[in-house]
């Protein structure tokens with residue numbers, strides 16, 4: 001697998017992602033800032049995206065930010081998403097990074 | 107007024123993956139593993155520290171800080187502080203000796219900021235790592251990575267700073283070394299100390315309680331901070347910001363993240379304080395310069411990315 005394409009439907013940005021690279025890291029490598037970058041470790045919830053289609057694997061993520069239900073809906077942390085096929089993602093508007101998380105905690 | 111609280115004792119940090127975390131805290135920060143327990147927790151220390159451990163890592167499903175503990179001078183002080191905390195109206199939980207290996211009994215309480223703290227008087231004295239007690243050499247060989255000198259302080263984010271201040275200053279005997287005031291005079295950041303350091307613990311106002319901003323480790327020189335930055339690049343570790351200088355404390359610093367997203371700092375220098383010093387005040391309008399003295403600009407990540 002020599003790189004897949006990630007399409008951010010919210011911003012219209014497109015970038016390629018190497019095997020073993022997270023979506024967030026691939027985005028940073030291509031000089032884009034279309035998903036907010038926080039800790040890059042699955043801990044802060046800053047980089048939350050929704051995967052609309054495509055196959056992927058996930059690394060460990062804080063359960064405060066990604067509950068099993070979130071995970072099922074494809075709401076995951078871009079820094080821990082490793083694409084297996086081309087992906088289409090959607091992200092929250094910049095600056096609203098915490099809203100989903102807070103709702104979820106209640 | 108001092109009440110017998112002496113210094114930071116340890117911090118227990120939750121990590122998503124223990125092996126990855128150990129690589130980070132041992133190989134990159136240069137902490138030394140000193141023990142493990144049946145719960146799977148791993149105990150670490152920095153080389154100049156005389157007690158057995160100062161960092162405890164616990165694998166969990168969400169990162170963040172479990173607790174920060176302070177060492178008090180003796181059992182008499184611990185008993186008095188326990189009474190004072192109860193008299194103040196706080197719930198105090200007693201944790202028996204040995205719950206953390208080679209650590210004496212601890213008392214635990216929560217502050218209105220949403221954080222848990224502990225006090226203890228005894229921990230196994232193992233001496234500085236790798237140097238003798240008599241006629242010690244300058245430093246030990248065989249240290250890894252950044253060669254962290256000591257666990258220095260934590261910065262925590264949460265609400266109710268005034269009520270938290272009251273406990274730390276009036277019950278525990280800390281004093282306010284630095285603060286940030288908003289235009290109405292409300293304190294939005296408080297740097298508290300029981301030593302000559304500008305902070306042994308710091309808080310910044312944040313609506314969500316119990317958040318962990320960073321655990322900080324001391325390095326000796328600016329050169330060491332630059333070398334830490336090099337190591338962060340060499341290991342492809344997630345960087346936050348720096349190397350730079352803070353306005354608050356004037357310390358020289360770099361921030362980065364552990365593999366679970368907990369923020370770490372290594373820093374050198376910084377101002378000193380005595381109990382007769384007035385607090386250093388920064389105005390909230392100058393918060394950018396207060397936090398990042400060179401950029402003079404706030405970075406959203408520093409204010410909002412927490413575990």
Ligand code: FES
Nearest residue numbers: 038039040045079
């Ligand atoms: S950047 Fe912190 S969870 Fe992804």
Ligand SMILES: [Fe+2]
Nearest residue numbers: 261320322371
């Ligand atoms: Fe700090």
